[in-house]
Amino acid sequence: MTESETPLKTTPLDGLHRALGARMVPFAGYAMPVQYKDGILAEHLHTRAACGLFDVSHMGRIELFGEERARALETLVPGDILSLALGRQRYTQFTAESGGIRDDLMVANLGDRLSLVVNAGCKDEDLAHLRAGLPKSVRIEPLFERALLALQGPKAAAVMARFAPAAGGLPFMGAAEMTVLDAPAVVSRSGYTGEDGFEISLPAAIAADFAQRLLREPEVKPIGLGARDSLRLEAGLCLYGHDIDLTTTPIEAGLAWSIAKRRREAGGFPGDAVVRRQLAEGASRRLVGIKPDGRAPAREGTEIRAPGGAVLGRVTSGGFGPTVNGPIAMGYVAAASAKPGTALELMVRGKALPAAVVALPFVPKRYAA
Amino acid sequence: MSLRFTKDHEWIKREGNLATIGISEHAQGQLGDVVFVELPEVGRVLKQGEAAAVVESVKAASDVYAPVSGKVVEVNPAVVADPALVNRAAQGDGWFFRLELSQPAELDGLMDAGAYAAFAKGE
Structure with missing residues (x-):
């Protein structure tokens, strides 16, 4: 079915995204913000430096x-x-x-x-x-009707404590029910960025109000799906449908x-x-981190070869890492070529670009204790 | 001569038998943060509509096509060293390459600024 046949679903924050000047794109059947006015690069770096608010409803x-x-x-x-x-x-x-x-x-x-x-x-x-x-x-x-927000970054705990003091007591991968704006919420200390942060499930009716209150805090900016993708790739986290699926x-x-x-x-x-x-x-192939030597990003689908030789696999996620300040990728290679330091070639626009297997993540994780 | 534009969002500015080419202000806004630019080799002969350069944002890669036919006589190393220059000055210092025109009449088929603005708005 095409998009024109199926109207996109909206999250409880749809009006807020539009008011904030988001660029909306179809994603998994929903109209979602890919970026706001500052753009993906600034949003990515802001999340690593301070605190970003993501709608993942x-x-x-x-x-x-x-x-x-x-x-x-x-x-x-x-x-x-x-x-x-x-x-x-x-x-x-x-x-x-x-x-x-x-x-x-x-x-x-x-x-x-x-x-x-x-x-x-x-x-x-x-x-x-x-x-x-x-x-x-x-x-x-x-x-499925509830809202889910993610508050991510080194300032997330300080911001969250102003609204839900109990959240600060959660350890990494802790989860608990607590009251947020007098409503029942489920808060976990987790995320998809490699940073400390929270995922907050709350009733749709109060989601926009809560998001606006968070955005009024000086540390917080809204972050779209574009930066969510570059943040998770730098953190070496798999994206379903790309790095993992029924064939992996x-x-x-x-x-x-x-x-x-x-x-x-x-x-x-x-x-x-x-x-x-x-x-x-041992598996015959492994998902590995890949660092291209040059500046050219290798996108999803890029063929991975041994230097001058055999096809080893394909890139499953690839792009530009704003914190790394260079291209990064993940992809599957034959098990014998999965060791960090192994030289590879990436076939980008018909040219073999040198690259190497690197240990994941690309950016060290900074989770709470 | 003032700028002319293509439906693929390149601009071209003719100066005698030479022309400078880049991507439009509208295109850089749509692409978002440019992080990589690949330019053609000097001396390469391009046909109108042929993929000549690559511009990549955080999200995606896009081809830049030759708006008209000609030979590449100069490329702009500044956009390779500092791809964000394309965002800051798409229709100025962020130019991509210069062509020696082989079919100058092809320029007549391109849009002027007014027609391009209407085209970009309707896309």
């Missing part, structure tokens, strides 16, 4: 209730959900029988329920997958850290045989 939050919720969710994800402590959040993936990734998600234990945050482009399929895969005893509640496994994507020992040994998730075999024998 297009993403989907889903809550799971019922005594068997953790055990049941483990049948769909390789993450350790049973040991997830109250008030903690964990990153995992919905895997397929092939070992591929249906979506990646965050799971938080809020005491009486699990709270999932999934990708915008996958949320309807994820909901159907949960309904098909979880027993009747687990109640599944989609909260968590092991190939370098996400083995998200699969605890108990789950590796016992399996019990879709694709467990493939994942366990790759853990034991």
